[in-house]
Amino acid sequence: MxxxxxxxxxxxxxxxxxxxxxxxxxxxxxxxxxxxxxxxxxxxxxxxxxxxxxxxxxxxxxxxxxxxxxxxxxxxxxxxxxxxxxxxxxxxxxxxxxxxxxxxxxxxxxxxxxxxxxxxxxxxxxxxxxxxxxxxxxxxxxxxxxxxxxxxxxxxxxxxxxxxxxxxxxxxxxxxxxxxxxxxxxxxxxxxxxxxxxxxxDWAGIALLIIGIGALQLVLEQGEREEWFETPYIVIGTVLAIVGLVGFVVREMTATHPIVDLRVLTKSRNLSIGAFLSFVLGFGLFASVFVFPIFCQRILGFSAEQTGLILLPGAIVSGLMMPVMGKMIQRGISQKFILPVGFLVFFIFSYWMSVRLTPTAGEGDFFWPLMLRGFGLSMLFLPITTMSLAGLSGKDAGQAAGLTGMIRQLGGSFGVALVGTYLERAIFQNRNALLPHISLYNPETATRLNAFIANFRAKGADLVQAQQMAYAALEGTLIKQTSIITYAEIFLMIGGFFLICVPLVLFIKRAKPGEKVDLNAAH
Structure with missing residues (x-):
């Protein structure tokens, strides 16, 4: 030391x-x-x-x-x-x-x-x-x-x-x-x-790891851009991911000197639960960081720097709270009590964000929800890590640390991929759902359309041009509204994912009195 x-x-x-x-x-x-x-x-x-x-x-x-x-x-x-x-x-x-x-x-x-x-x-x-x-x-x-x-x-x-x-x-x-x-x-x-x-x-394990994990990450990163299984190399990548990962699991469970000893998962119930919760943490952390900047820049017109500055106070709160959580765990407060609060806090953040997403939202509307997010994340990362590795020692602790790190990273990749796909597809589905409610025979629609026409004519457009521009503006308003609905749905989806994890905490095995987390080999 x-x-x-x-x-x-x-x-x-x-x-x-x-x-x-x-x-x-x-x-x-x-x-x-x-x-x-x-x-x-x-x-x-x-x-x-x-x-x-x-x-x-x-x-x-x-x-x-x-x-x-x-x-x-x-x-x-x-x-x-x-x-x-x-x-x-x-x-x-x-x-x-x-x-x-x-x-x-x-x-x-x-x-x-x-x-x-x-x-x-x-x-x-x-x-x-x-x-x-x-x-x-x-x-x-x-x-x-x-x-x-x-x-x-x-x-x-x-x-x-x-x-x-x-x-x-x-x-x-x-x-x-x-x-x-x-x-x-x-x-x-x-x-x-x-x-x-x-x-x-374990050369075979290394090869299968590269093929399986590499292909899976490739599919998650590129799938949404390539229309998923409509592109041949995404199909091939999916097959390689399945074959590689299945082969990797079989190999690592049976090899004498495995490159990644998956058998450690069978030695600790807490590690198995912690691995899944690490996936959820990665999902929520990266998905929320991915979707919020897109909303700010596409819908509200913020710059990248402006968006980042909105996120920064919550990140600082999370960082400052980490040592506090460390002290709480040191003093014997069980992760079994901290984790449910963290998951509930993140759910409240997600719900709060879903109702704050409006076309007129400003920077101040997101300050307190994002501060709450930072607080919630601080109550998840450290308790999940220490709970996962409790009771493990030596190489087992090292293997467990590597596994949870990989799974957290994959959770982030799944979160970004799923949210990106849902965002692009649900916007048009929501547009089609709202379209029947927009009709020239609807007084509100007719009033809005006439206002657009009058505005464009006042700027020098003739009647035909003003009508065309008004229809385009009405379509833009529709897309903007359906986008906001979709972003709100995404935050509710992320929050729901966290909420359903709360019962898992009941299966966490409480540490024995005096038992410490041995991370000495956690490389």
Missing amino acids: ETGFTKWIIVITVVMCCLLELIDTSIVNVALTQMMGNLSATQQEVSWVVASYAIANVIVIPMTGFLAEQFGRKNYYLASVILFTIASMACGQSTNIWELVAFRFIQGVGGGALMATSQAILVDTFPPEELALGQALFGMGVIIGPTIGPTLGGWIVDNYDWPWIFYVNVPVGILASIFTILFIRDPERIKNAIPRPLRQI
Whole structure:
């Protein structure tokens, strides 16, 4: 365990790296339009800038335990930080879209290690009695990172150029590399670990993991843009995902030296429940961050920077509450009591948002609901993590940490994919449902149409032009109204998903008196 100055330098280093990795999952979203223009790319091509990073991330995360054990955690972490930094510079230097996609994939390989390995380093930095505080600091990065990505990206794009969303990583990465070399050490159990011989490495498990998880992430990232199963490569990707994942589960349950030991799920009921709740947390965290900025920018006309600033106070509240939750768990308040409150708070946030979405909504209308969201997330992340790993030790804790991290990431991907698909399809379904209520024989419709015509004629249009423009404006109003209904439905759907999870908490096994969460191998 580290103390004093060294301890807090390590904390700053790993939280900084964790933030870098998570910010880069969302920071590019606000720069895609600029990239399309500068790199002469189509919308379909530029979507791979997001997809390639996510695919690399979700493949690497579950393998971090094995790789840290094989090469030494400090060496693996340092190599990942350097790889991430070099790839960030290369992304900014890209001269065509496919160069950028390739370097984003490499960046994702480096970034995938930063999450789980940062968590393990924090665990070894804090003594057992301060373990919840270490996890709380890690949780600050997990919650804040995806939220401030669009804010930072919007500010950079508005004031500079898109390569700078990658260049900003470089000085931070260099500083993190120096701090890693000077201050981070491997614990004795890792120093004394004997790397597996090549013949004992689970090559089949690695291949099946890459095929199964990689194909699944690909389908989730690209499916909505490609009309799902109407596109051949999405069909092929789905088949590969099913075959790869089934093969991976069978292999890892039977292999002598599995790359990801899935048998740990059978050793702890809490871990099995925690894995599902991690999926739900990822779903709600990423889906809400995905849908709210779209509403603000499409319907209310806010800029990316303006939207990000609206999200920021809630993210800060979540970060500040993490250590408080850590202290509560340290003092013996059971996760079984905290989690139901967290799920109910997130449901209230979702319902509150659904009624606040109006065409005239302003920034102030979302302040308190988003503050409530931040409070709710702080009551979910840390209790789920500590509950999942309670009673596990050594390699089992490391495997469990990697699994929950991967599942949380997949939950986010499922959330974004489902919400994106529902959004595009439900808008037109809701439009068709409202259309019968709009008729020229309806006095309210006729009044609105005549007002549009009068307005356009006052601006110089002749009668025919004014009528055409009025019909277009009426259609725009209809689409706007149906969009608002759809966004409200999405928030209710997310809230309902959280609400039905409350009964699961009843099945959580309460920790025995004095039992601690052993995350010492949680790499």
